[in-house]
Amino acid sequence: MSTSDARQRWKEWREERAEAASAPYGPLSLTGTYWLSELPEGRIPATPGRWTEAPDGAGVLLTASAGDGLTLDGRPFEGATVLTADAGPGPARVAHGERKLVVLCREGQWAVRVFDPAAPGRRAFAGIDAFEYDASWVLPGVFRPYDRDRTVAVENADGRTRGLGVAGELAFVKDGEEYALRVSAEADGSLWAVIADGTSGASSYRFRFLKPGVPDAEGRLTVDFNRALLPPCAFAEHFICPFPPPGNRLPFDVPAGERNLLAH
Structure with a gap:
């Protein structure tokens, strides 16, 4: 692919990212994450119904009256029902x-998130600032899987420490030196990493995500730092993003990828 074609695809990717962020139930619309263990009465602020952990711990028990104005699967709801985890705000019941x-x-702890299209962050959104496209930050890489999945303890954006599953290391060479990032793997085989570098907290957000895709049969894939992206907690503080695990803080600047949000 020529540099001009790659730059055009990057511009299209940036437009898609901004559109997804500003969608009615995109990350900017998250106004709260409420852990049931911290709500002994089962009451979520400014939200009707009573939300408690199901007796068997396998879901959330929602109890509501007709006057609460809640809907379940698009229909008015009253009574009691047990809810399991939703895939996101789109399919939320x-x-x-x-x-x-x-x-x-998360790790056996149940919570409820509130997504509101009228959230202040969504109204103030003016785009995602990014470094200019730079082809020198498109690097060949190789995935080296561990013999078994591992879990490392990392601090999360909400101040809690949680386990982050890592499947192996993503190695690449920059200026003659090899570096390796700990990466996680999704069910479809795609990799992602939480990274920081010399720009983090200065000319870019304090950390970013890198999603290089699925490696081929030999473990090869492209590491494109131009597509380093802001984590969800950059859009709303109520997300629980993991911080970079040990080894994922690169000892140089990466002036590529998304930097910060723009606001009116």
């Missing part, structure tokens, strides 16, 4: 007016 109430579970 419960809503209160335009707000989507998303059930999630």
Whole structure:
């Protein structure tokens, strides 16, 4: 692919990123993440119903009256039901007016997220600032899987320490030196990493995500730092993004990829 074609695809990617961020139920619309273990009465601020962990711990028990105005699967809801984790705000089963109430579970802990299209962050959004495209930051890489998946303890954006599953290392060469990033793997085989570099917290957000895709049969893939992207917690503080694990803080500047949000 020529540099001009790659730059054009990068511009299209940037447009898609901005469109997804500003969507009615995109990351900018998240207004709260509420852990049920911290809500002894089961009451979520400014949200009707009673939300508690199911007796068997396998879901969230929602109890509501007709006057609460909640809907379940698009229909008015009253009574009690057990909810399991939603895949996101789109398929979320419960809503209160335009707000989507998303059930999630992390390391056995249940929570409810509130997504509101009228969120202040969404109204203030003016785009995603990024470094200019630079072909020198498109590098060949190789994935070296561990003999078994590992878990490393890392601090998260909400101040808690959680386990981050890592499947191996992504190695690449820059200016004659080899570097290796700890990477996680999705169910489809695609890799992602949490990284920081010399620009982090200065000319770019404090850390970023890198999603190089699926390696080929020999473990080869392209590491394109032009597509380093802001983590969800850059869009709303209520996300619980993991910080970079040990070894993923690169000892040089990476002036490529997304930098920060732009606001009105």
